[in-house]
Amino acid sequence: MTSATQPVSHMANPGWFSRAEAWLDNRGKPAWIAAMVLGFIFFWPVGLALLAYMIWSKRMFSTSCRKSMKSAGFGAMKSSGNAAFDAYKAETLRRLQDEQENFEAFLARLREAKDKAEFDQFMEERAAKSQSDSQ
Template sequence: MSTVATWPSAAETWLDQRGKGAWIAAMIAGFIFFWPVGLGLLAYMIWSKRMFTPCKSRARRAHHAFKSSGNSAFDAYKADTLRRLEEEQDSFQDFLKRLRDAKDKAEFDQFMEDRSRHADATHPQGA
């Protein structure tokens, strides 16, 4: 009985290790050989959000970046480089936010100026 309970879990792990393409291939094969299996896999992929999440292999690569190499000097260099890159990314994100804010302000100022000009044209002050 425990073999039956672990079989779906083992299949899920096997497909997860191979990525989203393996899930899609299994779903298509399910539709070809017995359509309810394909439909069930599609429903499971949507319900578990496997259709909408990034590939797990990318997450494994990111996890690998933090794994120790066994050489403390290299690990210190890698940690420092990753920290510096994260700081640069944060600085760039801040720059982009300031750029968007400045653009929004310029567009709003232009809107207010156009609105004021339109109000002055429709309601002359001397009349």
């Protein structure tokens, strides 16, 4: 057996730690947190070691919702294998994106109108106050 085949055979049969890490990774951050809490409950150095490992490996802070959704198979542009459905999905996503942009533009106009109305009211109150002070 050559040295090149040793890492392959080692990777084919990972140790208990690698299997446990993969099992927790498949279940996400809540599983890591639950394991850490149980570690603190049963034997506090284990919980502390898990916390240190989670921080050191950036498991505690690096996973975002978008990344988890993509890894779970919720990718919006993933092909289904059916060309007609993929075309329908692409058109629907494009339409929804347009509706979202239009709605965001509407909200921006609404905020601008509200700001202008509040500013106009402030200016009117200020003008009325200055007129009453000058009389």
